[in-house]
Amino acid sequence: MEKLLSHLAHLEISSPDVEASAAFYEQKFGMRIVDRIDGTIYLRCWGDYYRYSLVVTDGDEPGLVRMAWRTASEAALETAAKNIAAAGTEGHWTDGGNGYGKAYEFVGPYGHPMRLVYELEKFEAEPGFASIYPDRPEKRSRHACAPRFLDHVTVAASDVRGFAKWYNEVLGFRIMAFTDLDEAPITVFSVLTTNEKSHDLGVVLDTSDRAGRVNHIAFWTDTHEELLITADVLMENGTPMEYGPSIHGIGEQNFLYFREASGLRVELNSGGYRNYVPDWEPTTWKPSDGSANFYRNGAMPDSMTESFPAADGLTATEEGASEDMKADLLNPYARQGRG
Numbered sequence: 001m002e003k004l005l006s007h008l009a010h011l012e013i014s015s016p017d018v019e020a021s022a023a024f025y026e027q028k029f030g031m032r033i034v035d036r037i038d039g040t041i042y043l044r045c046w047g048d049y050y051r052y053s054l055v056v057t058d059g060d061e062p063g064l065v066r067m068a069w070r071t072a073s074e075a076a077l078e079t080a081a082k083n084i085a086a087a088g089t090e091g092h093w094t095d096g097g098n099g100y101g102k103a104y105e106f107v108g109p110y111g112h113p114m115r116l117v118y119e120l121e122k123f124e125a126e127p128g129f130a131s132i133y134p135d136r137p138e139k140r141s142r143h144a145c146a147p148r149f150l151d152h153v154t155v156a157a158s159d160v161r162g163f164a165k166w167y168n169e170v171l172g173f174r175i176m177a178f179t180d181l182d183e184a185p186i187t188v189f190s191v192l193t194t195n196e197k198s199h200d201l202g203v204v205l206d207t208s209d210r211a212g213r214v215n216h217i218a219f220w221t222d223t224h225e226e227l228l229i230t231a232d233v234l235m236e237n238g239t240p241m242e243y244g245p246s247i248h249g250i251g252e253q254n255f256l257y258f259r260e261a262s263g264l265r266v267e268l269n270s271g272g273y274r275n276y277v278p279d280w281e282p283t284t285w286k287p288s289d290g291s292a293n294f295y296r297n298g299a300m301p302d303s304m305t306e307s308f309p310a311a312d313g314l315t316a317t318e319e320g321a322s323e324d325m326k327a328d329l330l331n332p333y334a335r336q337g338r339g
């Protein structure tokens with residue numbers, strides 16, 4: 001397949017308190033507010049090449065409103081739209097808006113709203129923000145833990161392999177890895193990529209009947225030291241570490257997880273390998289191989305099984321499934337009403 005998508009361009013999330021969420025990303029996490037339009041707040045990391053990478057919009061619950069992907073070309077956008085229609089998913093063309101040109105918008109087969117776009121506004125630093133280095137969209141932030149740019153999003157879906165297959169076949173994502181439970185061939189996690197990173201799209205198994213949920217949004221920093229400083233600065237300013245810092249087995253990124261003001265989970269990554277192999281065959285990990293925790297010694301908190309918005313039912317994590325979820329998956333008839 002010709003290359004259709006280049007990378008993740010922005011994430012739009014909902015928050016019951018837009019100002020509180022934006023204040024978190026600005027003041028604690030070191031992003032910068034670039035626009036406020038009709039109650040929606042647009043933020044950027046200092047190294048984002050486009051004007052913004054995070055959009056916070058009003059909503060009753062924290063959740064994913066949209067993921068926007070930049071296509072490889074104008075022609076690739078047309079091809080992607082045709083592929084989506086041919087796969088039986090209905091989409092529509094829009095004008096984009098706030099720096100985005102013509103876009104194709106659709107809801108993926110597992111309920112995730114997507115925008116594909118080629119034409120979009122490149123970031124031009126305002127006076128006082130220009131870097132002395134030509135490759136940098138703006139100067140490095142003075143904030144102690146400012147992420148460099150948006151990295152990936154991990155969503156929840158009722159069928160991990162089905163989700164991965166659709167995004168591979170229709171939009172050309174490479175499927176990099178799966179995690180199956182140690183106890184049974186049940187797939188609870190997968191990572192996909194549009195480029196050389198181990199993933200820019202992750203998916204965890206969701207047993208709830210609420211489609212389109214998100215598990216976390218993730219940003220990038222250059223060095224492991226900056227990641228550790230971020231953990232330190234956030235701890236000192238009242239934001240606990242939910243999980244990490246540690247290293248994922250899959251992707252080999254350093255990671256840490258924390259929650260923003262709405263409760264939505266945010267991850268910070270550094271490191272990790274690059275993989276350029278065009279015909280890569282997805283690997284299958286077990287949690288006991290260290291899929292989520294490279295050192296195989298981490299006790300992942302149960303809170304990591306929460307996805308957003310909240311729903312009855314369980315989601316898996318990069319480390320597999322909780323004991324409750326395993327019991328549910330391995331013996332579904334044990335639970336009343338499911339036999």
Ligand SMILES: [Fe+2]
Pocket residue numbers: 152154202216218267
């Ligand atoms: Fe992640």
